[in-house]
Amino acid sequence: xxxxxxxxxxxxxxxxxxxxxxxxxxxxxxxxxxxxxxxxxxxxxxxxxxxxxxxxxxxxxxxxxxxxxxxxxxxxxxxxxxxxxxxxxxxxxxxxxxxxxxxxxxxxxxxxxxxxxxxxxxxxxxxxxxxxxxxxxxxxxxxxxxxxxxxxxxxxxxxxxxxxxxxxxxxxxxxxxxxxxxxxxxxxxxxxxxxxxxxxxxxxxxxxxxxxxxxxxxxxxxxxxxxxxxxxxxxxxx
Amino acid sequence: xxxxxxxxxxxxxxxxxxxxxxxxxxxxxxxxxxxxxxxxxxxxxxxxxxxxxxxxxxxxxxxxxxxxxxxxxxxxxxxxxxxxxxxxxxxxxxxxxxxxxxxxxxxxxxxxxxxxxxxxxxxxxxxxxxxxxxxxxxxxxxxxxxxxxxxxxxxxxxxxxxxxxxxxxxxxxxxxxxxxxxxxxxxxxxxxxxxxxxxxxxxxxxxxxxxxxxxxxxxxxxxxxxxxxxxxxxxxxxxxxxxxxxxxxxxxxxxxxxxxxxxxxxxxxxxxxxxxxxxxxxxxxxxxxxxxxxxxxxxxxxxxxxxxxxxxxxxxxxxxxxxxxxxxxxxxxxxxxxxxxxxxxxxxxxxxxxxxxxxxxxxxxxxxxxxxxxxxxxxxxxxxxxxxxxxxxxxxxxxxxxxxxxxxxxxxxxxxxxxxxxxxxxxxxxxxxxxxxxxxxxxxxxxxxxxxxxxxxxxxxxxxxxxxxxxxxxxxxxxxxxxxxxxxxxxxxxxxxxxxxxxxxxxxxxxxxxxxxxxxxxxxxxxxxxxxxxxxxxxxxxxxxxxxxxxxxxxxxxxxxxxxxxxxxxxx
Numbered sequence: 001x002x003x004x005x006x007x008x009x010x011x012x013x014x015x016x017x018x019x020x021x022x023x024x025x026x027x028x029x030x031x032x033x034x035x036x037x038x039x040x041x042x043x044x045x046x047x048x049x050x051x052x053x054x055x056x057x058x059x060x061x062x063x064x065x066x067x068x069x070x071x072x073x074x075x076x077x078x079x080x081x082x083x084x085x086x087x088x089x090x091x092x093x094x095x096x097x098x099x100x101x102x103x104x105x106x107x108x109x110x111x112x113x114x115x116x117x118x119x120x121x122x123x124x125x126x127x128x129x130x131x132x133x134x135x136x137x138x139x140x141x142x143x144x145x146x147x148x149x150x151x152x153x154x155x156x157x158x159x160x161x162x163x164x165x166x167x168x169x170x171x172x173x174x175x176x177x178x179x180x181x182x183x184x185x186x187x188x189x190x191x192x193x194x195x196x197x198x199x200x201x202x203x204x205x206x207x208x209x210x211x212x213x214x215x216x217x218x219x220x221x222x223x224x225x226x227x228x229x230x231x232x233x234x235x236x237x238x
Numbered sequence: 239x240x241x242x243x244x245x246x247x248x249x250x251x252x253x254x255x256x257x258x259x260x261x262x263x264x265x266x267x268x269x270x271x272x273x274x275x276x277x278x279x280x281x282x283x284x285x286x287x288x289x290x291x292x293x294x295x296x297x298x299x300x301x302x303x304x305x306x307x308x309x310x311x312x313x314x315x316x317x318x319x320x321x322x323x324x325x326x327x328x329x330x331x332x333x334x335x336x337x338x339x340x341x342x343x344x345x346x347x348x349x350x351x352x353x354x355x356x357x358x359x360x361x362x363x364x365x366x367x368x369x370x371x372x373x374x375x376x377x378x379x380x381x382x383x384x385x386x387x388x389x390x391x392x393x394x395x396x397x398x399x400x401x402x403x404x405x406x407x408x409x410x411x412x413x414x415x416x417x418x419x420x421x422x423x424x425x426x427x428x429x430x431x432x433x434x435x436x437x438x439x440x441x442x443x444x445x446x447x448x449x450x451x452x453x454x455x456x457x458x459x460x461x462x463x464x465x466x467x468x469x470x471x472x473x474x475x476x477x478x479x480x481x482x483x484x485x486x487x488x489x490x491x492x493x494x495x496x497x498x499x500x501x502x503x504x505x506x507x508x509x510x511x512x513x514x515x516x517x518x519x520x521x522x523x524x525x526x527x528x529x530x531x532x533x534x535x536x537x538x539x540x541x542x543x544x545x546x547x548x549x550x551x552x553x554x555x556x557x558x559x560x561x562x563x564x565x566x567x568x569x570x571x572x573x574x575x576x577x578x579x580x581x582x583x584x585x586x587x588x589x590x591x592x593x594x595x596x597x598x599x600x601x602x603x604x605x606x607x608x609x610x611x612x613x614x615x616x617x618x619x620x621x622x623x624x625x626x627x628x629x630x631x632x633x634x635x636x637x638x639x640x641x642x643x644x645x646x647x648x649x650x651x652x653x654x655x656x657x658x659x660x661x662x663x664x665x666x667x668x669x670x671x672x673x674x675x676x677x678x679x680x681x682x683x684x685x686x687x688x689x690x691x692x693x694x695x696x697x698x699x700x701x702x703x704x705x706x707x708x709x710x711x712x713x714x715x716x717x718x719x720x721x722x723x724x725x726x727x728x729x730x731x732x733x734x735x736x737x738x739x740x741x742x743x744x745x746x747x748x749x750x751x752x753x754x755x756x757x758x759x760x761x762x763x764x765x766x767x768x769x770x771x772x773x774x775x776x777x778x779x780x781x782x783x784x785x786x787x788x789x790x791x792x793x794x795x796x797x798x799x800x801x802x803x804x805x806x807x808x809x810x
Contacts, residue, residue: 038310060648197643220602225426
């Protein structure tokens with residue numbers, strides 16, 4: 001049952017509360033209102049970098065019996081998130097890490113990353129994962145897990161670890177203005193840590209990830225607290 | 239005919255309700271149903287039920303940033319950003335851009351606002367608990383704050399009344415600390431929550447774990463379907479607005495009920511900033527507003543006025559309402575206006591994991607958790623480090639892909655692992671009572687906003703009593719989780735959050751028995767201006783540790799009933 005059928009079925013049980021035009025308007029997607037005026041970030045990846053990012057994401061979340069990161073369009077999502085949700089210093093650190101992957105590939109195997117065998121790609125990224133851990137150890141504070149949330153204050157569907165929204169803003173006590181440079185010198189998230197987190201997020205929140213790798217039920221209709229897990233049952237997408 | 243008189247008549251109603259959130263919606267419903275012509279004023283824009291819940295039916299992949307907050311949004315919604323993902327593209331249209339309505343932090347304060355029709359009734363946490371008998375005597379018992387002028391028995395019938403209409407899902411647990419109400423059927427606990435309940439109740443006398451009581455209709459009754467509300471569909475996307483009307487909001491419940499009477503006028507985009515007090519008549523006669531778009535000033539007149547602008551803005555309006563009789567603000571003979579700010583402190587608790595129950599899962603997404611009612615300083619459980627107590631909200635579930643970022647590895651096996659239900663986890667966090675302290679306050683600063691109105695300055699802290707309480711919140715949580723058999727129990731006590739983060743602002747215009755020490759009487763009438771009623775969080779003389787909105791609903795319905803009978807007796 002698709003979303004339209006599902007909501008129409010619920011609407012039937014509600015009598016006139018959801019009229020046909022109403023239904024149409026919420027099914028046809030949204031016009032974000034009250035959008036603010038803001039300068040877009042100049043962050044952009046070149047064609048080679050995009051291809052490299054797509055390849056890295058595919059190694060992290062490969063096609064198996066379910067689609068991989070490439071089919072799920074993860075690289076484009078990562079690029080957009082990097083552009084809009086991260087500050088210039090983190091963007092630069094990310095881009096530097098991306099290039100370092102290629103540099104390391106050429107140094108070790110005399111080939112760009114995209115041309116390596118899967119074993120070679122895995123070896124390179126395993127090294128980067130180790131390096132990321134070492135880098136993080138130098139800045140333990142940055143690596144703290146965000147606070148576990150509770151039903152009352154956590155209204156968000158998900159707030160992935162290390163996302164910008166889990167950081168408190170520092171504010172000038174007199175003016176209430178956010179002190180923009182307060183975290184200027186804050187340690188940056190290591191490249192591999194970030195690309196892995198964003199790949200996982202991008203993949204499992206994609207249509208392929210939700211509906212093929214996981215089990216997605218847009219409108220469950222009921223809650224059952226105790227259900228026997230079926231053999232091979234997939235985790236719920238949301 | 240005198241044109242001025244005609245013009246004034248057109249602006250005259252029986253009652254004015256300032257604000258359209260949880261308590262404003264209730265005031266409008268009660269007053270219109272009792273036959274009064276009511277004007278509801280909302281400072282923000284209209285937000286239409288269903289059609290303006292623009293993200294409600296979207297799938298995760300339809301949000302380009304996938305829950306990540308854009309930098310510009312985090313800056314423009316700087317206060318909201320302190321409270322999680324509120325500036326995200328899925329929900330920021332339900333909150334207010336803080337840069338448009340700044341406030342000043344003499345001491346840091348997290349003020350989360352939703353300036354639009356329905357206010358925060360659209361985004362509230364929905365947990366709905368009655369205060370218990372001792373909550374009403376707490377101030378008298380330990381001497382903090384002013385005694386409540388009412389007791390549990392005064393409010394109990396009104397709790398029942400509002401619960402039936404709002405639709406509160408819950409189990410009748412029979413606990414004096416958490417009085418039962420008129421419930422629609424309770425939601426189910428999952429396997430780990432049942433295990434925790436059994437373990438905690440077996441090992442700790444006087445401690446209980448119950449299913450949460452949200453204002454969500456698990457099974458719609460006629461009183462709900464008559465207004466077009468349907469049963470919960472268990473999507474757990476409440477914050478985007480519920481197209482089924484399953485959770486209580488102004489839009490889903492009180493507004494349609496009020497509109498049905500034919501007695502309601504709603505005007506949006508009007509910022510009420512002053513109650514007009516007539517020194518000759520010795521009563522309030524109306525309110526002054528400014529249009530947020532055109533900046534036109536306007537006066538509206540009525541016999542009675544309900545201030546339901548939310549705690550801070552209600553006090554803000556009263557502070558600007560000066561007259562010969564009230565040179566320091568409406569009803570402020572006591573100098574208590576704007577003082578005694580309270581909230582619930584949170585961020586202390588524990589989480590744990592469980593290796594077993596691997597063959598168990600659940601179906602659906604429950605916009606509700608479990609609740610562990612207060613046990614500290616209750617019965618035989620006496621504490622030396624603090625007075626009053628705390629409750630816990632929490633939930634259990636199986637780990638999912640979100641945990642993947644903090645696990646080692648990548649590749650096919652790693653991916654496959656994340657597609658299966660992971661380990662069970664269980665997490666609880668305390669909500670602690672704060673004490674009324676006159677030094678915790680908000681004032682009108684010398685600075686003005688873009689409408690020329692005074693900007694609020696906050697000067698409030700959590701208070702000494704929370705220090706010992708937070709340690710107990712953390713340690714008691716770990717002790718219970720360990721006793722229940724959970725492993726790898728991790729504790730937390732995050733002291734970085736500011737007052738306001740609980741989004742349970744209370745105080746600022748408290749009820750009391752004595753006009754020398756309080757702002758409102760036992761019927762929520764302003765001392766010295768008895769045709770003005772304050773029934774939002776500002777009225778609270780103490781904070782209890784339970785979520786307060788249900789109490790605002792009950793206070794509002796009770797006050798509205800009193801207001802109408804006093805009007806009939808020509809006493810107002």
